Amino acid sequence: MKKIPYFPGCTLTNKAKGLNETAKLCTKILDIELVELDNWYCCQANFSTVTDNLMNHLGPVRTIVSAKKQGEKLVVLCSTCYYVLKRVNLLIEADESKRKTVFDFLEEEYKGSLEVVHFLELVRDEIGFDKLKEKVTLNLKNISVAAYYGCQLLRPSKDVGIDDPFSPTIFERFLISLGCKSIDYPFKTECCGSFLVTSETQAVQDCVSKIIRYAVKNGADTITTSCPLCNFNLDWSQLALAKEDKKFKKIPIFYLTELMALALGIDIPNEVWDEHVIDPRAFLETKGYILATKK
Amino acid sequence: MKISRKKITSEFVKKVQELSGENVYACYQCGKCSAGCPLVEHMDILPHTIIRLIQIGSKDEILESKTVWLCSTCLQCMAKCPKGVDVAKIMDTLREILKREGVDKAELKKIADKMWKKLPQQALVVRFRKCSQ
Numbered sequence: 001m002k003k004i005p006y007f008p009g010c011t012l013t014n015k016a017k018g019l020n021e022t023a024k025l026c027t028k029i030l031d032i033e034l035v036e037l038d039n040w041y042c043c044q045a046n047f048s049t050v051t052d053n054l055m056n057h058l059g060p061v062r063t064i065v066s067a068k069k070q071g072e073k074l075v076v077l078c079s080t081c082y083y084v085l086k087r088v089n090l091l092i093e094a095d096e097s098k099r100k101t102v103f104d105f106l107e108e109e110y111k112g113s114l115e116v117v118h119f120l121e122l123v124r125d126e127i128g129f130d131k132l133k134e135k136v137t138l139n140l141k142n143i144s145v146a147a148y149y150g151c152q153l154l155r156p157s158k159d160v161g162i163d164d165p166f167s168p169t170i171f172e173r174f175l176i177s178l179g180c181k182s183i184d185y186p187f188k189t190e191c192c193g194s195f196l197v198t199s200e201t202q203a204v205q206d207c208v209s210k211i212i213r214y215a216v217k218n219g220a221d222t223i224t225t226s227c228p229l230c231n232f233n234l235d236w237s238q239l240a241l242a243k244e245d246k247k248f249k250k251i252p253i254f255y256l257t258e259l260m261a262l263a264l265g266i267d268i269p270n271e272v273w274d275e276h277v278i279d280p281r282a283f284l285e286t287k288g289y290i291l292a293t294k295k
Numbered sequence: 296m297k298i299s300r301k302k303i304t305s306e307f308v309k310k311v312q313e314l315s316g317e318n319v320y321a322c323y324q325c326g327k328c329s330a331g332c333p334l335v336e337h338m339d340i341l342p343h344t345i346i347r348l349i350q351i352g353s354k355d356e357i358l359e360s361k362t363v364w365l366c367s368t369c370l371q372c373m374a375k376c377p378k379g380v381d382v383a384k385i386m387d388t389l390r391e392i393l394k395r396e397g398v399d400k401a402e403l404k405k406i407a408d409k410m411w412k413k414l415p416q417q418a419l420v421v422r423f424r425k426c427s428q
Contacts, residue, residue, distance in 0.1 A: 151371075
């Protein structure tokens with residue numbers, strides 16, 4: 001089995017354990033073992049764009065240095081971590097003077113750039129959608145899923161884009177491989193409101209409202225994401241939306257690896273579903289994908 | 296009368312351009328950034344107007360606006376700008392200028408108790424990075 005280091009980041013070991021655990025279980029079935037990177041640091045959840053502050057890049061650079069010691073490739077699950085690590089990696093590669101300053105400070109030697117890949121890229125390029133399809137034991141044909149890309153997997157496209165920035169299809173192809181019906185809708189690459197959820201709840205609610213209403217209007221029964229913050233915003237904001245509008249029907253929000261694990265026949269522990277705001281168990285029971293007794 | 300950008304000597308404009316690495320004068324006010332911004336309805340000054348205000352050096356008006364703190368850096372504006380201006384980067388710069396003057400908008404007290412239980416750590420990390428020094 002091929003071993004590849006991966007970066008968990010802050011949230012995957014806390015509030016998004018489901019994403020972390022299901023990803024590892026899924027890749028094992030596909031002959032890849034995701035091994036937690038030794039000596040990793042917080043990605044800062046933000047790529048600092050101010051030209052005079054290199055301090056904010058130190059965490060990600062330290063992670064890149066660790067990863068480089070363990071191989072040529074680093075897999076990232078969370079969209080934010082992917083975005084930051086990829087951009088810092090490119091900055092360090094392209095800007096000789098900044099690279100020198102940072103590495104002199106860290107007292108480390110720069111050993112060339114690292115390949116930072118998102119989980120979806122790993123499935124597409126390393127595993128292949130055909131192989132994934134072959135391993136599916138539970139066909140999810142009863143679920144209509146809207147893929148939500150958000151921002152950080154696509155923009156800026158020349159740096160981080162895992163697919164076409166305006167009409168990406170990688171996520172949909174992934175879902176189709178699992179047997180799901182994939183739903184297209186206009187807001188799949190729009191912002192979920194991000195960190196504003198803690199202060200500007202109304203603004204985030206408005207962003208989420210558009211995303212969910214359009215997805216549902218086009219036939220989706222659920223939305224899937226690869227970012228814990230997008231996932232939380234889409235999940236949490238529905239409580240307020242349902243309170244304001246009695247006709248609003250709440251839908252469960254899945255991590256991409258949760259659906260993948262279901263399709264691959266993995267027994268998902270209840271702790272994973274407990275992390276959700278809107279419990280997906282009832283939905284999965286009506287679709288016939290988990291047994292009612294499991295709750 | 297000769298009109299020239301060379302005559303603009305505002306320290307503020309220089310600082311914004313230096314910190315962001317962006318040429319604010321490239322903007323010709325088409326408004327595509329504002330049209331594509333998912334948070335625009337909650338802003339008091341439209342994103343393209345912020346750029347215009349920087350061009351004319353209207354520092355106070357910009358730094359007092361809500362808009363600066365409402366940008367989530369989703370980069371829709373950057374992706375859509377026909378002149379290649381990274382508006383989100385400029386918003387980051389404006390926040391940085393304010394933070395260096397001692398402004399702190401982490402606003403953790405605004406977080407509802409119920410939310411803490413489910414809130415991903417990442418939301419707090421990015422909030423500190425964006426809104427606090």
